[in-house]
Amino acid sequence: MPHALIESEEHRALRSAVAALGARYGRPYLDGVVRAGAYPDELWSEAGKLGYLGVNLPAEYGGGGAGITELALVLEELGAAGCPLLMMVVSPAICGTVIARFGTDEQRRAWLPGLATGSRTMAFGITEPDAGSNAHRITTTARRDGADWVLTGRKVFISGVDRADATLIVGRTEDARTGSLKPCLFIVPRDTPGFAYRPIPMEVAAAEKQFELTLDEVRLPAAALVGDEDAGLRQLFAGLNPERIMTAAFGLGMGRFALSRAVEYAGSRQVWQTPIGAHQAIAHPLAQSHIELELARLMMQKAAHLYDTGEDRAAGEAANMAKYAAGEATVNAVDRAVHTLGGNGLASEYGLASLVTAARVVRIAPVSREMILNYISHASLGLPKSY
16 A cells, blocks of 8 residues: 555546646636636536546545545646636535534435535635634524524625535534533525625635625524534534645645746746746746645645544644645745746736735635644644633
């Protein structure tokens, strides 16, 4: 059996197949979708039919029976081709994983086959106006009313709500024994009365829109609760660790795309006697980015392996470090690529300028690099908390 950090023949074959799919679409396709204000439905549909969107979901529900390792690989390769699918982070990775691990048999039958093929999608609602990095400040509450649950609250920066069939909402219920609030997860279909959403104007050029949600006395049946009411953070982080791993994959793909454009340009662009890539001032920064991207990928693979083998605690540390490393590597790669192309780096023809803003997202979401440093400083190094 190959070492966890040395890719198997099957993984290399999967990379090759997904790269071929990405090459058929590429950056021009995604740019056209964004300009039209549309969604990458053709790519999403084909990726689903080929089994790539649900490669991590259980085989008995139509998935590939593999893990986050394979799903991250798929997203990375699509990103490297210039056409990443952001909703892969949300629908199969977060929501699909949580439902597969903690959902009832009815919830698994209802959702996993569609999430696996991409015919159904699910958004994820955790961030609030006053609870960004601090999930303990979530104020969206769920109270029992007979056999039902009633949800009230707000969410912000929720991706793809307008197209998602439902949103997996993180609310808080009151612990009858202690009176304290604990997180719980609820499936809220898009057409549920009291559930409303409006777009948030963004400077990021992306097909997937961001939304603010309002939940005004949203009444849900008991079957909308995912998993155990008392499981709390354990269920929540079952979805958040894959989110961090997949965000790393999203960034790595973007960084690889930018680097490949820069290398191609530096190898052919000639100002004096030799291509500009022969000059160390051009070559060395690109070599640095290659190293940084490869190192971040190794940490991402470690995090995915730990998660897929059930090492949740160790996976949490590694997933945060992978996301941090990928964020830094992505921003550096895009910046160096744009600088390599000079004025052409800002021209639409080369597809790099829009990545300057997009690359920052990998540093900021779903958790900022500063909060990751806080986590590592106290959880890994044992230093006292500053908050």
